[in-house]
Amino acid sequence: MLDNSQPFYQLTPDRVIDAVESLGHLSDGRILALNSYENRVYQVGLDEREPLIAKFYRPERWSDAQILEEHQFCFELAEQELPVVAPLRNADGDSLFSFESYRFALYPRRGGRAPELGDPDHLYQLGQTLGRIHLMGARHPFQARPVLDIQSYGRDSIELITEAFIPVSLRAAYTSLGADLLAGIEQCYRNAGDVRRIRVHGDCHGGNILWRDDMPNFVDFDDARMAPAIQDLWMLLTGDDRQQQQLQLSEVLDGYNEFAEFDPRELHLVEALRTLRMLNYSAWLARRWEDPAFPRNFPWFNTERYWGEHILQLREQLSALGEPPLQLL
Structure with missing residues (x-):
């Protein structure tokens, strides 16, 4: 039986969708868990829009200040038109959000293939x-x-x-x-x-x-x-x-x-x-x-x-x- 004292074990698909919808994004109910172990990352389908990527941070690994420094670095790079996938910001400029006991960020979905390191x-x-x-x-x-x-x-x-x-x-x-x-x-x-x-x-x-x-x-x-x-x-x-x-x-x-x-x-x-x-x-x-x-x-x-x-x-x-x-x- 799972230890339900750990927040990740309570992160059900319904909670993931509720977290995304708390920011005004209407989900179509589709959710796909992506390959991530340190954090929990999901592709969440949206109603008549491209899906978003929702990243839920592992508790007690990074402080809010440390996460926001990562985000700020990505924003600086994106502003120079560098090809990085930066988190999305709301109308107030926020990029780190909370829902119940979870901290999370949203990202645009980007496809692609691995680089050919022999090329x-x-x-x-x-x-x-x-x-x-x-x-x-x-x-x-x-x-x-x-x-x-x-x-x-x-x-x-x-x-x-x-x-x-x-x-x-x-x-x-x-x-x-x-x-x-x-x-x-x-x-x-x-x-x-x-x-x-x-x-x-x-x-x-x-x-x-x-x-x-x-x-x-x-x-x-x-x-x-x-x-x-x-x-x-x-x-x-x-x-x-x-x-x-x-x-x-x-x-x-x-x-x-x-x-x-x-x-x-x-x-x-x-x-x-x-x-x-x-x-x-x-x-x-x-x-x-x-x-x-x-x-x-x-x-x-x-x-x-x-x-x-x-x-x-x-x-x-x-x-x-x-x-x-x-x-x-």
């Missing part, structure tokens, strides 16, 4: 667009949203997994490996030096980019935070072949440098940020494990086999941390 033209255009986004992101910092750092993504993640999730039989191996990974990450940061942190998308993988009208459209700025620019670039590099990644990086930066100046020292951070993402992902699943949606959708997590494979992947990543960084061509 040089797509990579070049992605670089151009991210250069323009980062040019805006560097104008001033976030005041309420967090920084992507070694403490929150690395140390805190390892501590949580060690204390409550890793099997006893693997704890010593994981603890020793975690210490080595943190040392390697810290060395990468020292090699990079004092690089600049700016407002970034934060979760710039192919699933958050919709290719339509011959251009990339960026969606879901939910993980926007202060980080080096390379955080939005490294996930565009695919495959394990170093030469292939060098060529991909060259295409991305050719477009990027048309609008913003990339600091090559940040290339020292690529594998460090990849490692932090891996650590944070496991910790994210662990933190959400009491939400019934997570065991249902990630049944392989928190098994002996999962943790054994996770350790093997982290050992491979430890080796990658010691390799020379990619270079500018």
Whole structure:
């Protein structure tokens, strides 16, 4: 039986429709749950109008100020005619709304397909667009949203997994490996030096980019935070072949440098940020494990086999941390 003390478990289709209609949008009763776990996102059909996307925020994750900073960043980008999907505002200029105990925002529906990260033209255009986004992101910092750092993504993640999730039989191996990974990450940061942190998308993988009208459209700025620019670039590099990644990086930066100046020292951070993402992902699943949606959708997590494979992947990543960084061509 579900724990009904959790607001998400009470977010029925009728409540979703009632929330949307509370803002004056008449629904035709059609509702479709979209693929989202951190928040709850629905396509809601409207009477004689295009459907809207309703995003309900997970309680206690972001403060109102942090959500509004994300929205404001999107508005700034949209005002510069950048292809981002920004939330809708009402006549008073509000974009964050509440219904009963839920906070939510509405978005226009946008279709599209994933970018082809093996296509040089797509990579070049992605670089151009991210250069323009980062040019805006560097104008001033976030005041309420967090920084992507070694403490929150690395140390805190390892501590949580060690204390409550890793099997006893693997704890010593994981603890020793975690210490080595943190040392390697810290060395990468020292090699990079004092690089600049700016407002970034934060979760710039192919699933958050919709290719339509011959251009990339960026969606879901939910993980926007202060980080080096390379955080939005490294996930565009695919495959394990170093030469292939060098060529991909060259295409991305050719477009990027048309609008913003990339600091090559940040290339020292690529594998460090990849490692932090891996650590944070496991910790994210662990933190959400009491939400019934997570065991249902990630049944392989928190098994002996999962943790054994996770350790093997982290050992491979430890080796990658010691390799020379990619270079500018």
